[in-house]
Amino acid sequence: MLSILPNHFKQLPENKSDNFLIFSHSKYVAKVTLNRPKALNAVNQDMIKSLDLELEKWNSAPNLKVKFFLLNFFYILFFLPLILSKVVIFTGNGGKAFCAGGELKTTYEAKKNSNMDFILSYYREMFTLFYRTSLMKPIQIAFWDGIVIGAGAGLSLNAPIKIATEFTAFSMPGKLPFSLLK
Numbered sequence: 044m045l046s047i048l049p050n051h052f053k054q055l056p057e058n059k060s061d062n063f064l065i066f067s068h069s070k071y072v073a074k075v076t077l078n079r080p081k082a083l084n085a086v087n088q089d090m091i092k093s094l095d096l097e098l099e100k101w102n103s104a105p106n107l108k109v110k111f112f113l114l115n116f117f118y119i120l121f122f123l124p125l126i127l128s129k130v131v132i133f134t135g136n137g138g139k140a141f142c143a144g145g146e147l148k149t150t151y152e153a154k155k156n157s158n159m160d161f162i163l164s165y166y167r168e169m170f171t172l173f174y175r176t177s178l179m180k181p182i183q184i185a186f187w188d189g190i191v192i193g194a195g196a197g198l199s200l201n202a203p204i205k206i207a208t209e210f211t212a213f214s215m216p217g218k219l220p221f222s223l224l225k
Contacts, residue, residue, distance in 0.1 A: 063090045065136070066097060073101055073131045073181065080137025086194040087146040091168045094198075095175070101131050102180045129181035133199055134188075141187045141211075142195025145169060169194060177201040187211045 065076040075097065077084035135141035153161040176198060185199035187207040196215040199205065
């Protein structure tokens with residue numbers, strides 16, 4: 044999947060990792076990998092909070108400049124915004140899904156326990172994150188490999204560069220959060 048990019052995009056040192064996200068940084072690029080392959084990289088509340096904190100860093104980091112040289116003039120024109128700007132790459136781990144949506148198991152349990160405050164808080168934080176990614180200063184590149192549903196779409200649709208593989212299945216349901224409130 045990453046073979047179409049120059050080598051310095053592929054080999055970023057892993058700087059920070061929690062259970063569900065892997066953050067990598069170089070002086071050129073930041074990369075976040077959703078790391079819940081057994082849950083098809085479904086976004087939970089901890090992931091939302093971690094991504095939100097990293098988003099603050101990406102928006103304020105002055106040293107994330109990309110400068111690489113391409114021989115082909117077309118590539119220079121295509122990648123010119125990358126050369127002059129910061130870049131954040133979004134990927135998913137496991138090979139089956141970029142992100143299969145939000146964490147439904149937790150929200151279902153919250154509904155069973157009549158914990159509507161948790162459900163509202165979860166979706167408020169998630170949709171706020173989606174909005175904030177639309178305002179990100181760095182250029183986003185989303186690698187869609189496998190399932191991209193709901194929160195995966197919301198997280199990456201604002202990326203001006205989206206790369207889908209032949210295994211990508213895309214969907215944005217939209218009504219699911221409201222059905223949990225009934």
